[in-house]
Amino acid sequence: MDHLVKDFEVKEKRPGFVGTISSLISAKKTVVNALKSVSFSVDEGELVGFIGPNGAGKTTTLKILSGILYPTSGFVQVAGFNPWERKSKFLKQISLVMGQKNQLWWDLPAQETFTLLKAIYEIPTRRYKENLNELVDLLEMRKYLLVPVRRLSLGQRMRFELIAALIHRPKVVFLDEPTIGLDLIAQQKVRDFIADYNRRSKATILLTSHNMDDLVGLAKRVIVIDEGNIIFDGDLSELVGRHAKEKIIKISLSKTSNYKKLEGIGRIRSLKPPQVEIVVARSMAAVAAAEILQNFPVADLTIEEESIEDIIRKVFRGKNE
Amino acid sequence: MSKYLAVFKISFAQEFVYRLNFIMWRVRNVLQIFLIFFLWDSIFADPGRVVFGYDRAKILTYVFGLLIVRSIVLSTRTIDVPGDISNGDLTNYLLKPVNYFKYWFTRDLSSKALNLIFAALEAMLIYFLLRPPFFFQQNPAILLLFFLAVFLAVVLYFLMIFIFSTFPFWYPEQAWGSIFLLFIFTEFLAGGAFPLDILPPLAQKVIYSTPFPYLLFMPLQIYLGKISFLVGVKAVLIASLWVGILALILKLLWSFGLKAYRAEGR
Numbered sequence: 001m002d003h004l005v006k007d008f009e010v011k012e013k014r015p016g017f018v019g020t021i022s023s024l025i026s027a028k029k030t031v032v033n034a035l036k037s038v039s040f041s042v043d044e045g046e047l048v049g050f051i052g053p054n055g056a057g058k059t060t061t062l063k064i065l066s067g068i069l070y071p072t073s074g075f076v077q078v079a080g081f082n083p084w085e086r087k088s089k090f091l092k093q094i095s096l097v098m099g100q101k102n103q104l105w106w107d108l109p110a111q112e113t114f115t116l117l118k119a120i121y122e123i124p125t126r127r128y129k130e131n132l133n134e135l136v137d138l139l140e141m142r143k144y145l146l147v148p149v150r151r152l153s154l155g156q157r158m159r160f161e162l163i164a165a166l167i168h169r170p171k172v173v174f175l176d177e178p179t180i181g182l183d184l185i186a187q188q189k190v191r192d193f194i195a196d197y198n199r200r201s202k203a204t205i206l207l208t209s210h211n212m213d214d215l216v217g218l219a220k221r222v223i224v225i226d227e228g229n230i231i232f233d234g235d236l237s238e239l240v241g242r243h244a245k246e247k248i249i250k251i252s253l254s255k256t257s258n259y260k261k262l263e264g265i266g267r268i269r270s271l272k273p274p275q276v277e278i279v280v281a282r283s284m285a286a287v288a289a290a291e292i293l294q295n296f297p298v299a300d301l302t303i304e305e306e307s308i309e310d311i312i313r314k315v316f317r318g319k320n321e
Numbered sequence: 322m323s324k325y326l327a328v329f330k331i332s333f334a335q336e337f338v339y340r341l342n343f344i345m346w347r348v349r350n351v352l353q354i355f356l357i358f359f360l361w362d363s364i365f366a367d368p369g370r371v372v373f374g375y376d377r378a379k380i381l382t383y384v385f386g387l388l389i390v391r392s393i394v395l396s397t398r399t400i401d402v403p404g405d406i407s408n409g410d411l412t413n414y415l416l417k418p419v420n421y422f423k424y425w426f427t428r429d430l431s432s433k434a435l436n437l438i439f440a441a442l443e444a445m446l447i448y449f450l451l452r453p454p455f456f457f458q459q460n461p462a463i464l465l466l467f468f469l470a471v472f473l474a475v476v477l478y479f480l481m482i483f484i485f486s487t488f489p490f491w492y493p494e495q496a497w498g499s500i501f502l503l504f505i506f507t508e509f510l511a512g513g514a515f516p517l518d519i520l521p522p523l524a525q526k527v528i529y530s531t532p533f534p535y536l537l538f539m540p541l542q543i544y545l546g547k548i549s550f551l552v553g554v555k556a557v558l559i560a561s562l563w564v565g566i567l568a569l570i571l572k573l574l575w576s577f578g579l580k581a582y583r584a585e586g587r
Contacts, residue, residue, distance in 0.1 A: 003495065063412075063584050064415060067415065067416075067583055068412050068415050068582070068584045069582070070579065070582075072578040086415065088418035091416065091417055091418040092417070096416050096417070098412075103413040105331065107338040107339075108331065108334055108338065112331055112334060115327060115331070116327050117417075119323055119324045119326070119327030119328075120327070120328075120417050120418060120419045121417070122324070122418075163408060191344075272433070
């Protein structure tokens with residue numbers, strides 16, 4: 001197990017068939033190229049974020065990597081296995097977590113599902129107990145173990161889903177929108193937990209999310225995918241550096257002033273007197289700030305980076321123009 | 322093996338969650354038996370009357386035997402499979418080192434075990450209420466053949482449902498239609514509504530060339546001693562042949578289906 005090589009080589013071309021059967025007489029079929037030609041590899045123990053708009057092919061990629069979807073063509077290898085063969089040895093090493101669906105037995109307490117999973121993954125009793133105890137404590141879910149799943153809140157259920165997905169200590173984890181629908185506190189808990197799991201188990205984690213906080217908090221490396229193609233693959237900081245051409249100056253004015261005059265300095269992004277946000281070119285930030293301080297009654301001033309969300313949006317917009 | 326023992330246990334626990342549902346389903350079963358019982362009872366109101374070669378005692382025995390065999394063969398959880406495929410829940414199983422067929426067969430067995438317990442209680446109840454003339458088979462060889470036929474019927478029905486469940490791989494919107502079709506065929510062609518040997522010979526011949534009669538009718542015929550031991554053996558062999566054919570069809574359909582599977586809703 002020490003010599004486990006974890007190179008993902010993915011070169012896929014996957015036109016998924018979306019057969020729209022509009023009528024029984026004329027069956028019309030449209031071919032959707034969910035993934036056009038996607039190639040990347042991930043090292044053991046890496047935590048990589050997947051970003052892209054809806055329908056970009058993020059989930060499709062994860063599904064192919066976990067052996068659920070059959071790739072139309074191309075070469076896929078995960079932990080030395082061809083996922084599609086779904087060998088027991090492979091399945092015992094991976095896990096796929098989807099924020100939108102669950103595997104817990106809805107009418108029974110979560111404990112029952114875990115007992116079943118212990119049998120399915122053939123986890124030795126001692127290791128199972130260790131794993132379960134650790135996971136339950138980390139996510140603070142011990143007191144809910146015997147409550148029927150249907151009575152749990154979404155956040156509680158999601159945390160149990162995570163436990164269920166990790167009870168067999170997978171070496172490769174695919175997380176699809178793990179924080180979807182959770183409140184901020186629950187999101188942070190799940191994020192901390194993922195980072196912790198990655199560190200402790202030296203597990204390789206691929207994560208997709210719409211939630212930029214997930215990525216900033218977790219992933220060093222990101223892969224940006226759009227319309228079935230990879231458009232960026234590298235450090236998150238590099239992506240930000242390359243596309244963050246502007247800075248945001250946030251000011252709070254001590255008395256009402258002529259806001260119109262601020263337009264001369266930069267683009268006003270939001271105006272909620274006395275708060276003003278002005279977007280200026282990166283290189284001009286210091287000069288602009290000085291000018292504002294000189295000419296306006298400023299109570300407070302900060303210079304901030306653009307949010308990752310804005311940058312990503314720009315990446316996609318830039319590509320389309 | 323302990324894998325599937327765990328599946329059996331959780332499935333049994335799950336059945337108990339829907340106690341009311343289960344009781345309703347059992348009540349339906351009993352009412353159905355009463356309905357058929359009284360229908361035939363009134364047709365054979367005159368004790369000397371013989372219709373289609375059945376007198377009162379014989380037909381009532383058939384109906385009564387049907388109660389037990391039905392509970393074993395037709396009670397199933399596998400009907401959830403098309404839903405699994407169509408809404409993407411199949412994904413959960415594909416991700417795990419578990420055989421999807423064995424998984425559902427185990428769940429079927431747990432459902433059948435529960436149903437059998439209740440059917441036995443109901444049978445006793447009905448027996449004391451209606452006092453039907455019931456025939457107790459005592460020949461151990463025939464009993465053995467009967468159990469074998471029932472087991473094959475269980476496997477056969479399992480395969481049939483699974484084959485009809487593969488439609489949503491290609492047409493996820495059509496999850497249930499094909500299964501309902503199967504139910505209707507089963508009700509009539511398996512002998513659930515009436516004994517098949519009351520039909521004209523040609524119709525019988527056609528029906529016997531399908532797998533349906535081996536679900537309910539043939540096992541019952543064997544039990545009741547209505548067919549000779551050798552004919553019974555032949556029926557069991559034909560049922561085995563059908564099991565082989567359907568298993569092969571299912572294997573092919575399933576491997577094509579998985580390639581077309583879109584894991585929707587995920």
